[in-house]
Amino acid sequence: MSPETYTCGQCHFEFNKGVRVCQGCQGTVIYGATQQETNEAGSFGAIIWAVLIALLLYGLPALLNKYVETHFKIGFGLGFTSLIFLGVAAMFGYFRGMTRAQRAHAGECRTFR
């Protein structure tokens, strides 16, 4: 079994998989998504999902009441419990965003200097 090799995107030095620093240019070798990419995608996902659920919980009843003349309570009467839904949605969004970033960069090997 021959070790997997990568070519440095900065200096074209060839190195084996698992190397953390390129011997050619001393750049930091990152496999897959960087911590920053993962965090950013996670935060973005968290915001999107929290906003979506907020719209569903607070916006939807208001809209229905106005246009369909229903009598839903804002937040569907959940009160502070609705905040738990927002929190769970944000966590779900964070996890989803993280997973997406990791998938988007899976198998990539980049060198940062």
Ligand SMILES: [Zn+2]
């Ligand atoms: Zn290099």
